[in-house]
Amino acid sequence: MKSRVRYAFLLSCFVTCANAMQDAPGRVTVAWEAADYRSDLWQDIMAQELMTRYDLKHVVTDKSVLDVGCGTGVIALILACYARSVHGIDMSASMIRAAMHHIRANVTFWCCSAQNLERKNAFDYATAFWVLQWMPDTDKEQAVQKIWGALKSGGQFFGTCSVDDNNQELERALPFLQGKMPKLKDIFADREQWNQLLGEYRSTPERLKELFEGVGFENVVIEEITFENNFSEEGLRTIYTPGFRGLPLMDHLDAQERLQLFELYIGLKKMSLPQQEPGVYTNSTRQLIIRATKP
Ligand SMILES: C[S@@+](CC[C@H](N)C(=O)[O-])C[C@H]1O[C@@H](n2cnc3c(N)ncnc32)[C@H](O)[C@@H]1O
16 A cells, blocks of 8 residues: 555656646647557557567567657557566656556656656667657757667667658648638748747758767668558547647647647548548558667
């Protein structure tokens, strides 16, 4: 019983610390909600494909692994079947709480942003699946620096980063959306400021390579892979809900407006995606695969 109380106390400390970290101005302030997140619809399938393609299960065997932005911990748990140990970190307390349901002897989870990671020379291998695209440039640079610091000499990094982020899709659809939601005209009145902010989230192979090399990584290889997945309308809604909540634009909208924008967004998606058969939408996403070594 005593240990449960201690556990609850520790968990509440993580929550407090995580909430405080998310409030920098102009940054994403809405934390990822585990209840919204169904990684099995999309992320897990792509992760399994990547693990096979890059032989990750073999690569992490007997290694100590850091999984950055571990979310609900599903990928960390797969890696833990092969690795000596896996330590998952995520800045969302909700995600970490969900991950902790799967705790195992060689897996630990901790609520912490990548930018605040203080482990030094502790891991043989680090992964970050679909995390870097949610960070603006300055955070991304700090995060990569911390990952570099957390790896032992000779340690390796493997990460994925979406090229087409929701910010860009919204930007492209802005003229249409502004017609439907005049408030967006006010919000985007200073286009230059917005372009700068949204530009900070954009990831290209060149920018990522420069970032990783700038921090000190060597043998930085960035490849682009396109994944195609089929979804029902409900599936589309489920995969886009959690990321949508975290877009910088959402800070300027109330709950009802967020809902209205989401409906417009899903409506546009449905119109633009090819349908395998009525109601089955083929969604393709371009992913950058990043591999790098700490000398
Ligand atoms: C798309 S989910 C990916 C989760 C997991 N890697 C997976 O593939 O299922 C993105 C995760 O990154 C986390 N995240 C975003 N920015 C972060 C940061 N700066 N530091 C740590 N975690 C972050 C979010 O809280 C969220 O859980």
